[in-house]
Amino acid sequence: MLLIVKGPYLQRPTENSMTIMWETSDPASSRVEILLAERIHSGHQGNYKKPEVVLTSVSNDNPSTIHLLRVTGLEPGTMYFYNIFSANEHGEVQSGPYPFKTAVRRGEPFSFTVTSETGGFSGFDLSDGLTNINIFKQMQRYRPDLTLFIGDLVNDGDNYEDWEKYFFGPGGDFLISTPFYSCLGNHENNASWYYDFFDFNSPKNYYSFDYGDVHFICLDSTDFIKSEHYPASSGNMSTGNDQYDFLIHDLQASSAKWKILFFHYPPYVSGGYQVEDLRQLCPVFEQYGVDLVFNSHTIVYERSHPIREGIVDFHDGIIYIVAGGAGAMPEWLLPKREWHTSQSLAIPHFVQVVATNDHLELRAIDEEGRLFDKFTLRKDSDGNKTYF
Ligand SMILES: [Fe+2]
Structure with missing residues (x-):
């Protein structure tokens, strides 16, 4: 049959x-x-x-x-x-x-949600998959136009059954009417299933796309930080590396109001598994006007202060958000926050973002639907930013 x-x-x-x-x-x-x-x-x-x-x-x-x-x-x-x-x-x-x-035109508001790690917490068999189901249900209540996943959708990307167990099964009702993008996490293992199940722009492990006033760029941080060298880079974040060259050219070519990046390993988080070598990319993000960066890997929620040149900068900094999403475990945070931490909580969650042509509104919501963090970024027609 x-x-x-x-x-x-x-x-x-x-x-x-x-x-x-x-x-x-x-x-x-x-x-x-x-x-x-x-x-x-x-x-x-x-x-x-x-x-x-x-x-x-x-x-x-x-x-x-x-x-x-x-x-x-x-x-x-x-x-x-x-x-x-x-x-x-x-x-x-x-x-x-x-x-x-279908996608809205430039100038028209829209909303998207962000989560990750459906293969993380559930992958450790601690929640019987209930966390994933709850996060998908809560995201559905917000009726987003699209959704980003920041990697580790599955526990083992090479295992065919994992894609149903952790992702397509619990997410089925949501994904039926919500288009989504994802980046590679370390748990995907760069498996062929990632390339077979998704229709992202070529070469799929990194790509970009426009939606409304936002230019989104997905990077493959598991290629910049190879597992055999983790958490050190392999010296590939420089001109001549295909992905690095793509990033520069893509940022140069975009005239979108907002530039939002997403990749798995977090350059900034006050918890385990911070991958500081990825800060080599931050000057590029700063030079080309990136507004927000989403990461996961550390299974917590964390929003940084606006950061530029390695310090807090409320005039023109970039906000780094770790949306560890469906996985979230308190012991993954350090005992105290770091200088770059604005808000942080180790609970299962998703992030909702509303994008208009001069505001980005961000909300962090837990698996029972409770709002636990919120901030707004305003950018005027001259590019001046206000954070509140
Ligand atoms: Fe990870």
Whole structure:
């Protein structure tokens, strides 16, 4: 019998396109239908009608188990619904309809959530996976336009079962309508499953994309800090290294209002597993106007003061946020905070960010939905920053 074993889930949202992926138990064909989302305007409910009008469809008859279809020609910042279908000689399966939203245009506000370490805390078999389920449920309440994962999605990236157990299983209901990006953590092990299951921009272990007024850059810190040298760099954070050159050229080329980076190892955290060698990259971030950096690896929440040239700088510093997310253990913090620590707590959490063209609002929320940290960064049209 043919079964859907992962997804569907959404990848690589742009203003006009979306990738839809899923996995089946056996090789089968792939088809996606996109349906118009029509509102009910009578009465007080104002919700969406049951979607019935098929706008377009995309298909691929080549049998596969991991299915990837990219839908183009869509309108920016617009709700649609989708259905998926697969078939082979043993049967047919379908799923849907589920809602999704294309990326907003520049100048339009949007929100995203950030978490990580679904393979961390649960990976140690201490919570029976409940923490992951709670974090996904709480993120859903905030209905983000997209989500970032900062690595360690799984305990062992080479183990196929891990991807369902730690990530696609607990996250299924959320990922069905929320496109996401992730970076490589050390637990992914640079495994081929990371490249097979996701449709990030090439070369996938590092990449960039725009959404609204934000330019996002994902780096592969496990390539800068190889496991055999950890926590020391391999002398590769300089011109001539492909990823380093990509970072420079990509930052130079972006005219977006906000620049947000994410990578796994934290250059700043008052806990175990701080990877100070990554501070070699901070002058580049500072030179090209990076606003926020998200990390994980240390399974805590921590927000730094704005930092520039290795000191606190409230005029033009970068804020480093460790969003250790679904994993969080008190003993991973040091007994006292470091000079760079503004706020810190070792509890399971996610971060919500609202991005408008002159404000970034950040909230940290625990697995029971309680707000425990909040800050806002304002940037005027001349690029002057205010932190509050
Ligand atoms: Fe890690």
